Ligand code: ATP
């Protein structure tokens with residue numbers, strides 16, 4: 001192509017990414033929860049906490065997941081975790097049964113206690129009402145301290161670069177729901193898994209990185225093992241965000257649209273699905289080194305193989321593959337969606353809004 005033709009192409013690309021970035025902000029903003037919704041959720045949390053204290057006086061009910069980490073969309077579920085600050089506490093399964101009975105008697109919630117699940121929880125829901133047009137859905141678990149810590153880690157990442165990180169994550173959550181690739185029960189990936197893929201990309205793939213690695217930064221003062229370990233796992237990370245904002249400036253000035261386009265390209269083409277493990281703590285790891293091989297010879301290890309199609313290391317529980325529910329078909333579908341998104345964005349239609357609508361069709 002001639003120089004002027006190249007210049008025209010470059011200018012049209014620049015227009016597209018500026019336009020797409022603006023569309024992404026506008027799109028995401030209208031999907032954020034309203035102030036009223038957040039207030040209702042906080043009221044529900046307080047009410048439930050008061051009731052739980054009639055069974056366990058020393059307990060606290062804390063919110064985790066998207067309601068607590070800044071990645072919440074309108075009408076998202078509420079994840080709650082009950083912590084009991086006493087040495088003599090009941091077993092989680094008994095608490096679930098007792099709490100289930102109590103809530104059934106004392107509240108209008110539909111209650112479903114699951115005392116024998118791998119992680120015992122009480123599931124609650126409220127029907128839609130004029131003040132709460134979508135109702136409310138909520139899970140209460142017990143003593144899940146690691147979930148509280150990983151929620152805090154994601155929140156800190158969101159706070160370092162709120163505009164780019166939150167816009168990308170929220171967009172991907174909507175996109176993955178609309179494209180039906182956000183259900184671990186059906187062999188695809190949880191929201192938590194997508195968030196980890198975004199952070200991995202921004203910390204370890206982008207060069208220069210958009211985010212620092214909070215788990216590898218030197219601590220400001222010496223820390224003892226007791227302070228940093230939860231359930232046997234090291235949960236330390238640099239969490240002084242005020243200080244970080246003063247000291248850490250990313251050299252990466254790409255727009256949110258450029259990052260998103262590159263995100264889709266990376267996960268459709270470049271990520272080493274067969275051998276690689278995405279670890280936000282340690283970068284790209286090998287399945288071999290974690291004992292997470294997906295042995296293609298079949299046979300006895302069929303089960304393990306299904307579990308390690310896609311490997312994303314939990315930031316703290318490092319022997320846990322967050323995407324262990326992703327099946328062969330699920331991964332095929334997810335990668336197909338990354339490719340589709342990459343293709344739509346690379347054609348750069350005249351107006352970015354059209355690309356966005358097509359993406360989330
Ligand atoms: P949504 O708004 O879609 O509910 P979310 O941000 O709440 O998204 P979830 O996937 O519901 O994300 O996860 C909520 C929390 O539960 C996470 O922050 C994490 O602590 C924990 N969690 C969820 N899935 C997993 C998983 N596969 N492994 C470990 N922890 C998980």
Ligand code: MG
Nearest residue numbers: 065066077079
């Ligand atoms: Mg949730």
